[in-house]
Amino acid sequence: MDDLLRFLRIPSISADPAFAGEVRKAADFVRSWLERAGLENAQLIDSQEAGAHPIVYADWTHAPGQPTLLLYGHYDVQPPDPIEEWISPPFEPSIRNGNIYARGAADDKGQLFMLMESVAESLRKNGGHLPINVKFLIEGEEESGGRHIDRFVMENAPALSADAAVICDTAMFAPEIPSITTGLRGIVYGEIAVEGAAHDLHSGDYGGAAPNALEAVAQIVSSLKSREGKILIPGFYDRVQPPSAAEIDAWSRLPFDPEQFRENEVGSPALTGELGFDVLTRIWARPTLEVHGIRGGYTGEGAKTVIPATASAKISLRLVPDQIPNEIATQIASAIAAACPKGVTARFNLMHSAPPCLIDPNNPFLTKAAEAMEHVFGKSTAYIRCGGSIPIVSLFKQKLGIPSVLLGFGLPDDQIHAPNEKLCISNYLRGIASLIEYYTLLSNPR
């Protein structure tokens, strides 16, 4: 536990170049910790690229005939802003009410440390041996969108060969409900860019004759989705697969109250979204379109009567199986062109994308993880989905041909990416115990 607190004290903020030294310090910490614990080949892998942060690799592969797990986590953290809202300082871990409060406590240093500690303890208990083989692959750019890990996995697939990946970077559905995530939405993120007049114009002199690029952006954004939440892009839903009957049945038994969700988590007068689908289905298994920011004209204090010559909107679409990011990007580009009003031009600039993915819940690497957690938590494991995107899962599937076991021990109220991030200490301990149990179960095929 002291080691985890030391780890949490390192402000490894990957998005801020001023903290590059601290990010490296965190990588060094992980590398040397794993080496001391008995892992082999512990090393930092640097990228040629300016501003990139190192990957930490280490392995132990002396259990022939036993499965190999690729253990993934990240040692970098989100910036702590707004810093004044923290009750205790973000990089001075504080223990209160059975929780550790610190930036990275849940996302992902604390959860990564469960993987590290479970392997170390397993080595100690078994006299320097593990019941299975492990390869640690730990990155420092998860929170800053760096692509070092992508290139590394693509270029080193043989060395990273494994039977499954284990990722501790998600949350349990609710306290006391051990959970495995079996589906992630994909994403297409880009910008609608509109150009009208040659330069900004005065609305007194030109209003009524000159095109307004900002108005065009609003019209285009509005045209993409109906007021009932249906996305109006031709072909958009063609490949959407409904969740399986087993999933729908399992979700209906989860302790979930839409009214409490609205009141406690969202806080709006009403929930929105597609008619005919319940809330969990809408956020887990239905695609969406959101606008994240609109730029153009004047947004400062007071009044300015400008007709903006250019404007843009950042939008993203969350995708579900079997939607294909490139196909969706083409569809949205066409829809934007079709919705473009007179007097302006509009185009779609794709910024990044990731495919949706499903993980077969009957895969033995998942069923044994569920079994291990059930032993430790004394409750049956819930199979849930996550509405977000974890691009590394698709990468592991496509480039290494392996499934990912998304074993999360965070809680929905852990405040990741926000002030007062925390990790529940009993979940931390039960997470480690579950992982140790998991390694043992994997080595004893029944």
Place this chain on the structure above:
Amino acid sequence: MDDLLRFLRIPSISADPAFAGEVRKAADFVRSWLERAGLENAQLIDSQEAGAHPIVYADWTHAPGQPTLLLYGHYDVQPPDPIEEWISPPFEPSIRNGNIYARGAADDKGQLFMLMESVAESLRKNGGHLPINVKFLIEGEEESGGRHIDRFVMENAPALSADAAVICDTAMFAPEIPSITTGLRGIVYGEIAVEGAAHDLHSGDYGGAAPNALEAVAQIVSSLKSREGKILIPGFYDRVQPPSAAEIDAWSRLPFDPEQFRENEVGSPALTGELGFDVLTRIWARPTLEVHGIRGGYTGEGAKTVIPATASAKISLRLVPDQIPNEIATQIASAIAAACPKGVTARFNLMHSAPPCLIDPNNPFLTKAAEAMEHVFGKSTAYIRCGGSIPIVSLFKQKLGIPSVLLGFGLPDDQIHAPNEKLCISNYLRGIASLIEYYTLLSNPR
């Protein structure tokens, strides 16, 4: 001319508190210049309000039985940004190709100086006498939206009594076409404010169930105007009066080519606006709605998947006779409420407004001004309108009961509010000559 250049060197930027001393210096310059020229009661009038800039007043009222003109202008200027686009520094006047280049050359120091110089020269020529009575009312908050002048006019109507106001702060329709503006559009400016969730949410976790305030703003903005430029606010057009047959006839004879206007002034692929109205009618005599800026979510570099909890849009409506600002503000508030989608609340916050106004072109103060300019320019005077708003014109009409003679000697390409603002020197000289001739014509009723 040297005096004008000295005046232009003072950076009297009223919107920037750092330049308050320079603004006052410009006011002092005007006051003492008028006093030296032979005007009486020359004084600065300060406001109690913090950050207000002084009004300059001076008069000469020794022509009993002759009309009295209230001569209005402003000595403050717009900020010069972007400063790197100026060919010569904004506050070091430079004479090139028959123009004076400087911030304020046309708007409004140069045009104000025509009023000052015409009176001074008239006094000199007539041995310290004028053919008419004059009262100068010169403000320093025109570019910063200050309301000192409004309060001063309302509280001092008897002292400001006059037969007509003369305002040199507009432009000629085209080079060599002396012009009088006989109509101004009014304005209603405000903000659409939308609130949804209690705080920003992550689109992965909540997309499909939580309302997006920014999307709601786009939907509301789009709902207010059709793609054919028709404003869809119930009752909005009820009071709109078409221009008179004489105006339509006069406008049709102006040298105006919509295609050149599109290419040279707007620079967009096409012009926009209401079907069934020509360009001059659309910008002079039809009401409009424009969106000036949309705030909410994330507009920085890169991708952020936020669902904005709040968002807002600055919008304005340009009004034409006989639309009433308060009535329009009520209509727009209702239309916004009606267009508000599920899950959010929306309201309209009025920021400022001004009524539209028409000035009778047959008023003798206008016909004599037209005659004076025709003598000097050797061309007949065009009666035009302006799509912008000059709130002081309505104030003079309502509080002093006098018409305003909008005698502008600027040109459409003077780049007011932009880098490389200029004033054509021959227009400056002919403007002064026209004003002197005007005073003489007014004193000799035929």
